[in-house]
Amino acid sequence: MRATLVEIEGETTGTALYSMEWLRDRVRWHLDPDQATAAVLLAETPGGHVVGHTIVRRETEVNGAAFGLVSTTFVEPGARRQGSGEKLLLAGEHWFRQASLPSCCTWTSAANAKLIRLYEKHGYGIVDTQPEETTGTVMVKLHKWLNSRPGKS
Numbered sequence: 001m002r003a004t005l006v007e008i009e010g011e012t013t014g015t016a017l018y019s020m021e022w023l024r025d026r027v028r029w030h031l032d033p034d035q036a037t038a039a040v041l042l043a044e045t046p047g048g049h050v051v052g053h054t055i056v057r058r059e060t061e062v063n064g065a066a067f068g069l070v071s072t073t074f075v076e077p078g079a080r081r082q083g084s085g086e087k088l089l090l091a092g093e094h095w096f097r098q099a100s101l102p103s104c105c106t107w108t109s110a111a112n113a114k115l116i117r118l119y120e121k122h123g124y125g126i127v128d129t130q131p132e133e134t135t136g137t138v139m140v141k142l143h144k145w146l147n148s149r150p151g152k153s
């Protein structure tokens, strides 16, 4: 998560946003079934070296409707453009379907062309744009219906 923040926000802001202790607690929070319905999914080489991860969780709208959220995704720079990001996204969608969630989404910087292209390739559309509270970075919400509703993104 720290590496993702540094890559997206730059070294100074990416390091200052959250302490390593907070980020470790955040992963533990996702792994505690009393706190969250979530999973940390890993991408590995055939030799078992972890080259990427994504964190997915069940969320609810204010009206109580459930949806899947991709909280974060990262692939090591040396392992990119080899399909790991795609595999992590598909594994996340599988987890959402297993949890009977009708739709899923993620938020990222409007400048994050790599992630936006990855998601658009898999049928996601931008449905919302908002400034991030702390940094003011323009964020976009990428959304997809998991049961292929005609005419919907």
Ligand SMILES: CC(C)(COP(=O)(O)OP(=O)(O)OC[C@H]1O[C@@H](n2cnc3c(N)ncnc32)[C@H](O)[C@@H]1OP(=O)(O)O)[C@@H](O)C(=O)NCCC(=O)NCCS
Pocket (backbone or CB within 6 Å): 004, 007, 008, 072, 073, 074, 075, 076, 079, 080, 081, 082, 083, 084, 085, 086, 087, 107, 108, 109, 112, 113, 114, 115, 117, 118, 119, 121
């Ligand atoms: C975005 C990210 C996860 C992609 O991982 P990856 O393993 O390189 O992705 P893949 O090899 O599976 O690529 C799948 C698709 O993503 C898109 N993509 C990935 N890298 C891209 C790049 N450098 N430029 C343009 N499109 C890119 C393409 O559509 C690609 O499909 P294609 O190869 O048929 O063109 C990776 O670049 C990353 O970890 N970035 C930093 C972290 C980050 O931005 N996380 C999200 C923060 S919310």
